Amino acid sequence: MKITHNDLKHGLLKVKVESADDLWHLETIIEPNDLVSGMTERKIKIGGSEEKSKISRINVFLKIKAEKITNEDLLRVSGPIIEGPEDVPRGDYHTFTIEEGTVIAIEKEHWSKYVLKKLDDATKQTTFHVLVVAFDREDAIFALLKNNGYEILLEIKGDVAKKGLDEKKTSFYKEIILKMIDYDKKYEFNNIILASPAFWKEYLLKELDDDSIKKKITLATCSSIDGSTINEILKRPELKTVLEKDRSSREDLLIEELLGAVSKENAAYGLDDVKSKIDSGNISVLLISENLIRKMRDEKKYPQIDLMMEHAEGLNAEIRIINSDDAARKLDGLSGIACLLRWKENYG
Numbered sequence: 001m002k003i004t005h006n007d008l009k010h011g012l013l014k015v016k017v018e019s020a021d022d023l024w025h026l027e028t029i030i031e032p033n034d035l036v037s038g039m040t041e042r043k044i045k046i047g048g049s050e051e052k053s054k055i056s057r058i059n060v061f062l063k064i065k066a067e068k069i070t071n072e073d074l075l076r077v078s079g080p081i082i083e084g085p086e087d088v089p090r091g092d093y094h095t096f097t098i099e100e101g102t103v104i105a106i107e108k109e110h111w112s113k114y115v116l117k118k119l120d121d122a123t124k125q126t127t128f129h130v131l132v133v134a135f136d137r138e139d140a141i142f143a144l145l146k147n148n149g150y151e152i153l154l155e156i157k158g159d160v161a162k163k164g165l166d167e168k169k170t171s172f173y174k175e176i177i178l179k180m181i182d183y184d185k186k187y188e189f190n191n192i193i194l195a196s197p198a199f200w201k202e203y204l205l206k207e208l209d210d211d212s213i214k215k216k217i218t219l220a221t222c223s224s225i226d227g228s229t230i231n232e233i234l235k236r237p238e239l240k241t242v243l244e245k246d247r248s249s250r251e252d253l254l255i256e257e258l259l260g261a262v263s264k265e266n267a268a269y270g271l272d273d274v275k276s277k278i279d280s281g282n283i284s285v286l287l288i289s290e291n292l293i294r295k296m297r298d299e300k301k302y303p304q305i306d307l308m309m310e311h312a313e314g315l316n317a318e319i320r321i322i323n324s325d326d327a328a329r330k331l332d333g334l335s336g337i338a339c340l341l342r343w344k345e346n347y348g
Contacts, residue, residue: 001025001122004103013119014105017098019146020234021243025122026098027071028290029115035107036077037063040096042088060085064094072237074099100234112302113309114293117319129190130242131183132233133176135204136197139225140176142183145193150230154179173207184213190249191242195220195233218242248324255327258287261340269338271304277339278311285340286312290323292336305337312339 001022005014017023030036042060063083070076075098080091098104108115130145142154156179158172180192194201194217201219208214220238222229233239261267268277277283288305296302309319317339322328331338 001119003119003123005105008111011108011111012105013111014103015119017100017102017104019100020239022100022122023071023075023098024240024243025118026075026104027069029118029122030066030069030077030106031108031115032066032069033109034066035063035082036066036079036096036104037061037083037107038096038102038104040094042094044087060088062088062094062096064096071240074235113306113313113319114288114302114321117309117321121321129187130246131180131187131189131192132195132230133180133192134195134222134225134229134233135176136200136225137172140172140179141225141229142179143230144187145234150234152230153183173204176204177208177210181210181213184216189216190246191218192216193218193220193233193238193242195222195229195236195238197221197223197225218245244324248327251320251322251324251327254285254287254320255322255330258334258338258340259330262334262338264344266341266344267338268341269334271335271337274337274339275308277341278308278315278317281315282341282343282345283312283315283317283339284342285318285320287320287322287331287338287340289328289331289336290321291328291332293321295336308337 002016002018003013004016005012007013015026017026038061039059040062041057042062043055043057061084062081064077064079064081066077067079068077076095077098078093078095081088081094082090084090096104132141132143132145132150134141134143138158140156140158141152143150143152156175158175183189184192192213194204196204205214205217205219218238218241220233220236222232222236258267262269268274274283274286278286286309288309293302293305296305312319322331
C-alpha cells in the first residue's frame with residue numbers, strides 16, 4: 001500500500017492499493033463512521049419517464065460515511081452519501097468497491113495507535129514467498145507473487161497426443177512437479193498456490209509424493225490458462241487463505257519466542273505487569289492480541305491500550321498485533337498482552 005497524501009493533523013490519509021494483501025489491511029483500518037471518498041462508479045437514470053429511462057454508469061467523486069465493511073473476493077465499503085455532485089441525493093447509499101489500483105481517502109476523528117500500526121504494516125515492503133502454478137492438460141504457468149503484482153517465471157507446454165493421452169498427461173504432471181520442486185529449492189517458498197480448471201489439480205496432487213511440498217500447497221480454481229490466468233487467481237478467495245497462512249507462520253514463531261522468554265523470566269504478561277515494564281523502559285517487543293483490542297473497545301477501555309502502545313513506541317519498542325487463530329489463542333491465554341524485556345530483572 002502506498003500513502004499518496006498524509007494530513008493526519010486534519011485526520012486525512014489518501015492511499016493507493018498495490019496488492020491483494022492491502023485489502024486485508026484496509027478491512028481493519030477502515031472502521032464504521034469513517035469518511036471514505038474517491039472516484040467511484042455510480043448508476044444513474046437517463047431520460048424522463050420510467051419507460052424511456054435508461055440506466056447508465058458514470059465515474060463520479062463521492063464521499064460516504066462508512067457503515068458496513070466486507071472483504072470477500074473484493075473489499076466493499078458501504079454507507080450513506082454525504083458529499084458528491086448536485087444530482088446525487090445526499091443520504092442515498094453507495095458501495096465503494098476497492099481493488100488493486102484503487103485510490104481512496106480515509107478521514108477519522110482519531111487515528112488510534114492500533115490503526116496507525118496496521119497502516120505501517122501495510123506500507124512496509126514485506127517479501128512474499130508464494131509460488132503460483134496454473135495449468136491444464138496442455139499448458140502451465142509458473143509465477144512469483146510479489147508485493148506489487150507478480151513475475152512470470154516460466155511457461156511450458158505439454159506434448160499431449162490424442163492417443164496415449166493418460167501417459168502424456170502423467171508425463172506432463174511430472175514435468176510440472178519437477179519445475180515446482182526446483183523453484184521451491186531456489187526461493188524456499190512458504191506457500192504454493194496450485195490452480196487449474198476442472199479436476200486437473202487433484203490429479204497432479206496424486207502424482208506428487210514430496211510431503212514437504214504438499215504441506216505448502218493451497219488448491220485454487222481458474223477458468224483457463226492464458227494471459228489473464230494469474231490475475232484471475234489473485235482475485236480468488238484462496239489467495240486470502242494463503243496470505244493468512246503466511247502471517248500465521250510468522251506470528252507462531254513470535255509467540256514461541258515469547259513462551260520461551262516467559263519460561264526464562266525474560267518476558268511479562270497481563271495489563272498491569274506490561275504497563276509496569278513500559279513505565280520502567282524495560283521492553284523490546286509489545287505483543288497485543290486483536291481479540292483483546294476488540295474486547296477493550298467494546299468495554300470502552302481501549303484508550304488504556306492506545307496509551308501503552310504510544311509509550312512503548314516512544315521507547316523504540318517493536319509493536320506487534322497478533323490476529324492469526326493459533327497465535328492469538330496462545331496470547332489470549334496470557335491475558336492477550338505481553339512483552340519481551342530488554343534486560344532480565346533481578347528480584348533477589
